[in-house]
Amino acid sequence: MKTFKYCIKCFLIIFLVACSSEDDIEISNDQKLLDEKNLNVYPAPTSGWGGETDPYLTTGFTADVMPFYDNGLFHSFFLHDAAFKPEGKGFHPIHKFVSENVSAFSYEGEQIPYGKATEPDFAIGTGSTIKVGDTYYFYYTGFNDKSSFLQSNPRESILLAKSSDLENWEKDEEFRITASENYYDFEFRDPEVFFNEDTNEYWMLVCTQFNDSRKAVILVYTSNNPENNDWKLQNNPLYITSNEENYLMMECPDMFKMNGTWYLIFSENWKDKATHYRMASSPYGPWETPDNDLLDGRYYYAAKTETDGNNRYIFGWTARKFPENDNGNKEFGGNMVVHEITQNSDRTLNYSLPGTTENLFLERAALELDSTIGSTSVIENSYTLNASGDTSTYLFKADYGTKMLRTSLKMDSNSGRAGFIFQNKGSNTNSYQILLEPASNRIVSYYEQGGNLEEINSISFNLETGKEYSIKMVMDETICVLYIDGKKAFSNRIYEMPGNTFGFVSYDMTTMFNNTLMLKP
Missing domain, CATH: 2.60.120.560 (Exo-inulinase; domain 1)
Structure with a gap:
């Protein structure tokens, strides 16, 4: 697959011919910009990324970021939300930003395209990446609400693409996970895959609803080796929305362990309309709700975390409006925004400005x-x-x-x-x-x-x-x-x-x- 690379944050290599050594200024890589009017600390896709004239293909916004860290780079995959969506076309191909430091982003263009109207990924939803051996596995949501497709297929399913280099992806046409009879196949999405060191197995979280009550639930599938495509649904859900919460869906789940505490993150766009988190001493729960469980406010959504081994960051998007003025209505997609996560003594979380971003501002x-x-x-x-x-x-x-x-x-x-x-x-x-x-x-x-x-x-x-x-x-x-x-x-x-x-x-x-x-x- 051809990858289109456009720099969102442009660095200029500056050669200074100095008259006096006292006037020389050593400029680090992180400060070699500079079109300061277009720094884009919070990036959205570059217009015209593929050299096409069709605005549906080239103009859009960042949605549902799926971060993955590998070999010194943050690969921030995201759903490309086109500004214009013509009737009859698919939507939300997966695109990517790349960064060494969550402050300088390179736009890598389309990574995984949406499928045909007869295929389960006519539209694409959120997913996640994991490396097993020499292969990268990208699990993602397939969405197709065409009436002809729904006659013999569920609306949503879990699909897979593979790569050897994080750039060229091949869809695995044989892989597909669909909702079992107890769960609602219209709402079955957002696989989050990680290796659980506590249980020594791979976990896949999937958000859905119970078929009968339509209560929101997060499921767990496990595998000893994703190479074998042997994912098994566990009997007990990871998390069920309480009667007090009464969430319709708990989208884009994420889970990680920090200093002995497990954290579960999810987003809810119908009641509180924000990203939430829960805490537990075991990956199985029980899950505790902190007094203030929101990660940012109502304009920060679908946030997921990743670590470089030293620091953990959370990647979400800040919503745009339509029409694009302060009187407009909040819309899906916008700009990627990254916070740094730290932990308090009571295990609650802080969200701060990443140090690499703060260090950009020196003048x-x-x-x-x-x-x-x-x-x-x-x-x-x-x-x-x-x-x-x-x-x-x-x-x-x-x-x-x-x-x-x-x-x-x-x-x-x-x-x-x-x-x-x-x-x-x-x-x-x-x-x-x-x-x-x-x-x-x-x-x-x-x-x-x-x-x-x-x-x-x-x-x-x-x-x-x-x-x-x-x-x-x-x-x-x-x-x-x-x-x-x-x-x-x-x-x-x-x-x-x-x-x-x-x-x-x-x-x-x-x-x-x-x-x-x-x-x-």
Whole structure:
């Protein structure tokens, strides 16, 4: 299969002819970019990846990332979600990004194409990769809802492609796993395969529903050697949604062990609409739900993890909107966003900015005043907004390009809220705001239009008055990811962000933004 390679993050080899050795700057590989307006820390497929003119083949978004680490590289397979889907064509071929460090991505184009209208993979769903011997096995979901196909076939099944080099894939036409009689074959997908060192066998997780009750369930198949295609369904499901949860499906399951604790991750798009996790001391459970079980907010979905042996990262996508503005509706697919995962002493998980991504931002950028409202003051890099019983804003001039804000935020009351505002320069009443709300212990994003705030997204986070919170916020085109205290991530799609004013806002309390820096690559 021909592979089309386009660089999403472009590096320039810079030869410096220096007049003075004092002016020489040694530039590492991770900083040899540079079209800073198109850094694309959070990549989507390159338009025209195959040199084709059909936008269905070339223009699209990142969906359902399936990461696999091998020989020093992260292979981030993903479902290519075309921006336009003509009637009668298949969809969601598997494409790939490659990275050494989860911050610099090369786009490798199509890896596994969807099949014909008569085949089980007329559309493709999520899967996973494992290496056994010298062969790579890619288990994925086949989807076909054509009435002619459904007359003698289930809608969804588990399929397989093989490769010797992670680039050229051959479908195994003989391999197919379908739902047994107790499970619903319309909803049977997202195989996650890994070697379970505790049980000394390969496990395959599959999400589905019970045939009778339609309750969501995650199944386990086991194999001593995937080369033998001997996957066996285990009698006991790995996880069944509780009556309290009542999830319709638990999509894109992932499972890993960290420091003696097992973690189960899945995504649910009907009730809470987010990615969740559970904890257990055994791979068989019982599974404990942490007080805050969400991995990011409602705009971060289908997240799965991978490790390079030292650090573990979670790969998901931040949803786009259609139409593509802040009034649009959340749609499937968007841009890939990667967080680093660490573990607390109570076994709960943190989601932080990967160090390799943070290290891209080394050049200090100027923050120039655009305008203020209410009472504000500035001392060096610290900004104070006095808004007791009122509203204060401090807006900086518009700036293009990828950047990272660092600041420490402190609030003097739990009766108000404060945070960040992205102001539409064409309107004084339209803005996107990310606010810390201590009264509700939440971080919330709102779209303001005509003076009315509409809630878009939120995460839970314990907030205290008088405490200083460390904020790192990466802004890349229309993706904004806020990290707080290295513990939580909050991803948003903000169409108001590029080329518009940005700044701080405080409602009904005094808020300090200390040690503020804007950094660029």
